[in-house]
Amino acid sequence: QNILEANETIASRNQQLLDKHKVFAINIMSAPGAGKTSLILQTLTRLKDRLNIAVIEGDVASTVDAEKVQGKAKAVVQINTRNMPESCSLMAAMIESALKGMPLDDIDLILIENVGNLICPAEFTLGEHKRVVISSLPEGDDKPIKYPLIFVDADAVIINKMDLLPHVDFDIAAFRRSIAGLNPKVEVFQLSCKTGEGIEIWCSWILEQAKTNV
Amino acid sequence: QNILEANETIASRNQQLLDKHKVFAINIMSAPGAGKTSLILQTLTRLKDRLNIAVIEGDVASTVDAEKVQGKAKAVVQINTRNMPESCSLMAAMIESALKGMPLDDIDLILIENVGNLICPAEFTLGEHKRVVISSLPEGDDKPIKYPLIFVDADAVIINKMDLLPHVDFDIAAFRRSIAGLNPKVEVFQLSCKTGEGIEIWCSWILEQAKTNV
Ligand SMILES: Nc1nc2c(ncn2[C@@H]2O[C@H](COP(=O)(O)OP(=O)(O)OP(=O)(O)O)[C@@H](O)[C@H]2O)c(=O)[nH]1
Ligand SMILES: Nc1nc2c(ncn2[C@@H]2O[C@H](COP(=O)(O)OP(=O)(O)OP(=O)(O)O)[C@@H](O)[C@H]2O)c(=O)[nH]1
Ligand SMILES: [Mg+2]
Ligand SMILES: [Mg+2]
Ligand SMILES: [Zn+2]
Ligand SMILES: [Zn+2]
Numbered sequence A, B: 001q002n003i004l005e006a007n008e009t010i011a012s013r014n015q016q017l018l019d020k021h022k023v024f025a026i027n028i029m030s031a032p033g034a035g036k037t038s039l040i041l042q043t044l045t046r047l048k049d050r051l052n053i054a055v056i057e058g059d060v061a062s063t064v065d066a067e068k069v070q071g072k073a074k075a076v077v078q079i080n081t082r083n084m085p086e087s088c089s090l091m092a093a094m095i096e097s098a099l100k101g102m103p104l105d106d107i108d109l110i111l112i113e114n115v116g117n118l119i120c121p122a123e124f125t126l127g128e129h130k131r132v133v134i135s136s137l138p139e140g141d142d143k144p145i146k147y148p149l150i151f152v153d154a155d156a157v158i159i160n161k162m163d164l165l166p167h168v169d170f171d172i173a174a175f176r177r178s179i180a181g182l183n184p185k186v187e188v189f190q191l192s193c194k195t196g197e198g199i200e201i202w203c204s205w206i207l208e209q210a211k212t213n214v
Helices: A002-021 A036-047 A064-069 A091-100 A148-152 A163-168 A172-182 A199-213 B002-020 B036-047 B064-069 B092-100 B148-151 B162-167 B172-182 B198-211
Strands: A024-030 A052-060 A075-080 A111-112 A130-136 A156-160 A187-190 B024-030 B054-061 B074-078 B109-113 B130-136 B156-160 B187-190
Touching: A002 A024, A002 A091, A024 A036, A024 A091, A024 B156, A036 A064, A036 A111, A036 A156, A052 A091, A064 A075, A064 B064, A075 A091, A091 B074, A148 A172, A148 B054, A156 A199, A156 B172, A163 B162, A187 A199, A187 B054, A199 B198, B002 B024, B024 B036, B024 B198, B036 B054, B036 B064, B036 B109, B036 B187, B036 B198, B054 B064, B054 B092, B064 B074, B064 B162, B064 B198, B156 B172
Parallel strands: A024 A111, A024 A130, A052 A075, A052 A111, A130 A156, A156 A187, B024 B109, B024 B130, B054 B074, B054 B109, B130 B156, B156 B187
Antiparallel strands: none
């Protein structure tokens, strides 16, 4: 309880800092391997000529994801949670440190890739303006029922790996119904980071949210 | 630290209880949707005429997985972690409660499905004899590098959804190398819960481990 309250205090400070510099921030969450990094790469390709985009990359260990976005993003910070008190989620204090080293006046958008986990990141806000959860076809359509809390607080839910629809069992209507049951106002996107299907619509949403927010 | 020590004490008690009743227990872990329940269903189909098998089913919320195994297993207990102090992993105290209600003298094997999470379950032993991690093809071959701790302590690692190999990028040799780098003695299985490929070999391993352990 103490951890959560302390986190909220720092998260609120982070958001004030972002607002002061007119930076829009999105917290991207998902299970391991659902497509967070791939989505960030697609978004960078599509939007880097319109917005200055930085990435904060969270992983338990390794720098492979930060390396993938290096050179495409204006700035990249890799956070490894392995030896931190909480290794299972990014937390506001980690973001606060990351922001200190970033050229916020030259940044319009920060994409935060959270640690792959459908449970703990639901408990810790980071100072972001929008929270997005990616669910992918191979995981199955019952994730919202079994991991409800992360979906309840989402502003957008992405159904990724749509290209695999012919090869897996996934009832899109059932998935959308369970999301609507938990969170009627959430925006749902169906896309494939592999084929690019739906990426344009996702990017339009980002642009529109960034404009309204900043 | 206190939580971990308290957990270890109860885990050790659980294992003593299981040994006293000659029950062999396997802790099955994975990311959400990698195939824990599907593996348990395949294992039940293949082995229920040779062993009395019970299932302890862990999820943040919902009973859908317990319902899937009901009728196939000798006994099923569903644990929902949603309102517990730790919702992100099964813990030894939860298993201790579950075991109290189970007819241990009529059980040979307990399959424990842990909460879908590649991070927190690595920290909490439950009293099991063997720890198994399932990784699935669509998640990508770099999970061991990015979520090392759960793979370091595994006795077996399963590469699931082999049937999807033609449709996804997954370097099996690279995956096996990173596993070997973390944990040279681990047993690796390649299988598909959909086609049944490799299930027989996995079941032989269970029978052989059960015999040696009890
Ligand atoms: N078929 C298909 N594969 C995809 C798609 N998006 C991502 N992948 C693949 O899925 C695997 C995991 O994608 P990542 O983007 O690394 O997922 P992630 O959520 O960042 O994973 P972690 O950071 O390790 O938790 C990779 O092999 C990707 O190529 C998609 O739309 N379709
Ligand atoms: N193609 C294919 N799909 C599989 C395989 N094994 C499981 N699935 C599918 O993957 C989805 C998730 O499988 P589950 O067994 O429910 O996975 P889980 O790890 O128990 O999921 P949670 O308990 O929700 O974390 C389901 O739609 C399964 O049908 C496989 O070998 N091949
Ligand atoms: Mg990633
Ligand atoms: Mg399951
Ligand atoms: Zn946690
Ligand atoms: Zn945890």
